[in-house]
Amino acid sequence: MRDLRGGLIRTTLGCALAGTVLLTGCSEKQEASTTLPTTAAAPTTETLPPLGPADFPVPDEARTKDAAGAEAFLRYWIDLLNRQRTVPSGEALRELGAECQDCLRIAGNYDAAAAAGERYVGGELSLNDVTAPLIDNDEAMIAFGARREPVSLVDANGTVLEARAEPAPNLSSGITLIWSQMDRSWLVKGFTLG
Structure with a gap:
């Protein structure tokens, strides 16, 4: 029993002494550091070059060279067609589909409407329906169904010049995309609507 008590007393004194040393270290005056952290920017991932209209750029998720990026680009392209028709302007369509004959035709229609x-x-x-993209090296092909709402071309007075009064509920369509390493994005090589 005597050894147990002596060990207990030694342990208690040891803890008290250690605590005193630690507390004494905290109470000593410390000088302020004379160096400040660096103000240099932390390394970041490389930014993508601008692509598409300034107020409606191609989103980052549509700029990956994989099936998800190709499908995201298709969805962006459909949104861009809707946007440019209301402007109307074909500039963005030509930028993103310079090799696509139907894209250039649509862009020309939008520009002609604006000029008139x-x-x-x-x-x-x-x-409506989007199939999984088929990717072969730098090309992606996607078949899809698209719904087109009724559309009219009107002049400055609101007179209807041309009209498709009925919706097209499921146009059998497709897009061929090509990967541009320079733009780090998919671009339209071919596009068929209906």
Whole structure:
């Protein structure tokens, strides 16, 4: 019993002494550091070059060279077609589909309408069915169904010049995309709507 008590006393004194040393270390005056943390920016991932209209750029998720990126680009493209029809302007379509004949035709229609003071009313596109993209090296092909709402071309007075009064509920469509290493994005090589 005597050894147990002596060990207990030694342990208690040891803890008290250690606590005193620690507390004494905290009470000593410490000088302020004379160096400050660096103000240099932390390394970041490389930013993507701008692509698409400044107020409607191609989103980052559509700029990956994989199936998810190709499908995201298709969804962006449909939204871009809807947007540019209301402007109307074909510039963005030419930028993203310079090799696509149907894209250039649509862009020309939008530009001709703008030059004549005409505009499109309606005609919104939406995706129905999108197949998994088929990717072969730098190309992706996607088949999809698209719904087109009724559309009219009207002049500055609102007179209807051309109209498709009925919706097209499921246009059998497709897009071929090509990967641009320079733009780090998919671009449209071919596009068929209906």
